[in-house]
Amino acid sequence: xxxxxxxxxxxxxxxxxxxxxxxxxxxxxxxxxxxxxxxxxxxxxxxxxxxxxxxxxxxxxxxxxxxxxxxxxxxxxxxxxxxxxxxxxxxxxxxxxxxxxxxxxxxxxxxxxxxxxxxxxxxxxxxxxxxxxxxxxxxxxxxxxxxxxxxxxxxxxxxxxxxxxxxxxxxxxxxxxxxxxxxxxxxxxxxxxxxxxxxxxxxxxxxxxxxxxxxxxxxxxxxxxxxxxxxxxxxxxxxxxxxxxxxxxxxxxxxxxxxxxxxxxxxxxxxxxxxx
Amino acid sequence: xxxxxxxxxxxxxxxxxxxxxxxxxxxxxxxxxxxxxxxxxxxxxxxxxxxxxxxxxxxxxxxxxxxxxxxxxxxxxxxxxxxxxxxxxxxxxxxxxxxxxxxxxxxxxxxxxxxxxxxxxxxxxxxxxxxxxx
Amino acid sequence: xxxxxxxxxxxxxxxxxxxxxxxxxxxxxxxxxxxxxxxxxxxxxxxxxxxxxxxxxxxxxxxxxxxxxxxxxxxxxxxxxxxxxxxxxxxxxxxxxxxxxxxxxxxxxxxxxxxxxxxxxxxxxxxxxxxxxxxxxxxxxxxxxxxxxxxxxxxxxx
Numbered sequence: 001x002x003x004x005x006x007x008x009x010x011x012x013x014x015x016x017x018x019x020x021x022x023x024x025x026x027x028x029x030x031x032x033x034x035x036x037x038x039x040x041x042x043x044x045x046x047x048x049x050x051x052x053x054x055x056x057x058x059x060x061x062x063x064x065x066x067x068x069x070x071x072x073x074x075x076x077x078x079x080x081x082x083x084x085x086x087x088x089x090x091x092x093x094x095x096x097x098x099x100x101x102x103x104x105x106x107x108x109x110x111x112x113x114x115x116x117x118x119x120x121x122x123x124x125x126x127x128x129x130x131x132x133x134x135x136x137x138x139x140x141x142x143x144x145x146x147x148x149x150x151x152x153x154x155x156x157x158x159x160x161x162x163x164x165x166x167x168x169x170x171x172x173x174x175x176x177x178x179x180x181x182x183x184x185x186x187x188x189x190x191x192x193x194x195x196x197x198x199x200x201x202x203x204x205x206x207x208x209x210x211x212x213x214x215x216x217x218x219x220x221x222x223x224x225x226x227x228x229x230x231x232x233x234x235x236x237x238x239x240x241x242x243x244x245x246x247x248x249x250x251x252x253x254x255x256x257x258x259x260x261x262x263x264x265x266x267x268x269x270x271x272x273x274x275x276x
Numbered sequence: 277x278x279x280x281x282x283x284x285x286x287x288x289x290x291x292x293x294x295x296x297x298x299x300x301x302x303x304x305x306x307x308x309x310x311x312x313x314x315x316x317x318x319x320x321x322x323x324x325x326x327x328x329x330x331x332x333x334x335x336x337x338x339x340x341x342x343x344x345x346x347x348x349x350x351x352x353x354x355x356x357x358x359x360x361x362x363x364x365x366x367x368x369x370x371x372x373x374x375x376x377x378x379x380x381x382x383x384x385x386x387x388x389x390x391x392x393x394x395x396x397x398x399x400x401x402x403x404x405x406x407x408x409x410x
Numbered sequence: 411x412x413x414x415x416x417x418x419x420x421x422x423x424x425x426x427x428x429x430x431x432x433x434x435x436x437x438x439x440x441x442x443x444x445x446x447x448x449x450x451x452x453x454x455x456x457x458x459x460x461x462x463x464x465x466x467x468x469x470x471x472x473x474x475x476x477x478x479x480x481x482x483x484x485x486x487x488x489x490x491x492x493x494x495x496x497x498x499x500x501x502x503x504x505x506x507x508x509x510x511x512x513x514x515x516x517x518x519x520x521x522x523x524x525x526x527x528x529x530x531x532x533x534x535x536x537x538x539x540x541x542x543x544x545x546x547x548x549x550x551x552x553x554x555x556x557x558x559x560x561x562x563x564x565x566x567x568x
Contacts, residue, residue, distance in 0.1 A: 162382065167393075250405055291433075
């Protein structure tokens with residue numbers, strides 16, 4: 001690719017810039033990632049190289065800032081990602097929270113790094129398919145992400161065939177989507193269940209109502225240790241006693257702040273905040 | 277795991293075969309529905325999984341799935357349609373014919389493994405854990 | 411009904427970029443390119459794969475690229491070294507690409523429609539200079555040009 005700056009090394013700048021904006025840590029071996037992900041940004045902005053992009057960012061170009069943050073956040077996601085956490089949700093977590101909340105008839109679930117929406121919509125599909133009794137409850141699915149572009153797509157609920165292919169059972173595709181041109185549009189009944197909002201986990205959080213379930217999947221891996229600890233402390237503060245935290249398959253729990261009890265269910269581990 | 281890949285394109289058969297072999301499957305190939313039926317009849321052990329293209333000469337994938345589902349001995353086999361046909365009516369036709377899942381071309385390797393995981397076909401943990409992209 | 415009413419350059423871009431995202435490693439980003447026609451003209455031997463659509467709309471979907479690019483795409487599909495590829499494998503691979511693009515275009519058209527098996531030639535796609543009656547979209551993949559043409563049979567050639 002010709003977009004790689006030969007004369008000037010822009011990588012250290014992008015390392016610092018992306019950490020400042022998103023707390024994402026890019027080690028030396030992620031150099032290629034900066035080059036491949038930012039090449040389309042350079043092209044779309046009619047710039048000639050990463051050096052030009054760097055100078056535009058230094059001038060404070062907000063539009064490019066959003067484009068760069070969006071490009072550098074990993075929007076790798078799929079429906080019912082890893083399958084087992086969603087089975088745990090269906091078979092254990094939701095039932096337990098429904099018992100706990102049966103008096104209030106309210107349930108709140110937060111997908112804290114929702115990317116283009118597959119995770120919160122998968123949760124919404126589980127609620128709709130397996131918990132018809134919840135239609136008489138006040139159920140809120142909050143879905144947040146750092147990347148404005150990903151969130152805009154999530155809100156739209158329009159997915160390409162390539163995205164639809166990723167882990168969505170064909171029966172669900174037929175039930176919850178309709179075809180619009182080259183895309184598949186998620187039904188309004190599911191769209192209405194999810195509230196999308198931009199949130200940078202690495203910065204100060206807005207006021208979030210207490211949650212019964214928090215999905216914080218495949219996001220801690222991009223942060224350094226102090227950021228991870230801050231985020232986990234925030235999760236704990238926003239979870240109801242007895243509420244559940246679901247992490248990504250590859251994420252370890254050594255840094256999990258006290259108070260969580262690991263529970264093995266459906267071949268995965270979920271973390272329940274102890275009742276006080 | 278044993279798999280049968282049915283597609284009239286050699287390149288597509290190779291692509292799917294490589295993905296399946298990467299998770300330890302033993303793969304045989306067939307170039308159309310007739311070829312697949314012949315291979316199933318002469319196989320000493322039934323494949324666990326069959327991936328089927330829709331449009332093929334001789335016998336198409338839809339007809340193949342109907343034929344396969346007529347024989348109770350072949351019932352345990354998991355069948356996934358893999359095709360460029362992405363109209364929802366066609367998905368319904370494939371599922372009614374007896375397909376267990378449906379994958380639209382083009383697809384990524386991750387998509388194949390995720391569908392197999394959905395179908396309860398054993399995918400090694402390592403391969404699943406590697407589905408992080410990035 | 412004119413086929414082209416259902417197809418826009420944006421849909422072709424989307425179909426093609428999905429195809430490439432599925433086939434080539436992350437480094438090979440397919441970018442729209444206004445220079446693809448000119449680059450293809452200057453590049454070495456071309457290869458063109460075509461599928462025709464018949465039914466409610468009639469037309470063809472063609473994919474044209476330099477042979478060198480076809481060879482590396484085939485190598486990635488067959489998962490072998492480029493030097494181990496025979497001609498038939500390259501033809502088969504490019505034919506399947508046209509089949510996938512054609513199948514995706516077909517799914518945007520009102521039923522009933524049918525897709526032919528791909529025909530692969532070593533010629534440049536006719537009308538690749540923009541005179542084709544339909545929609546021509548150029549791309550750049552790893553520095554090499556790729557053209558996707560959707561030709562509408564109901565329109566008279568210019």
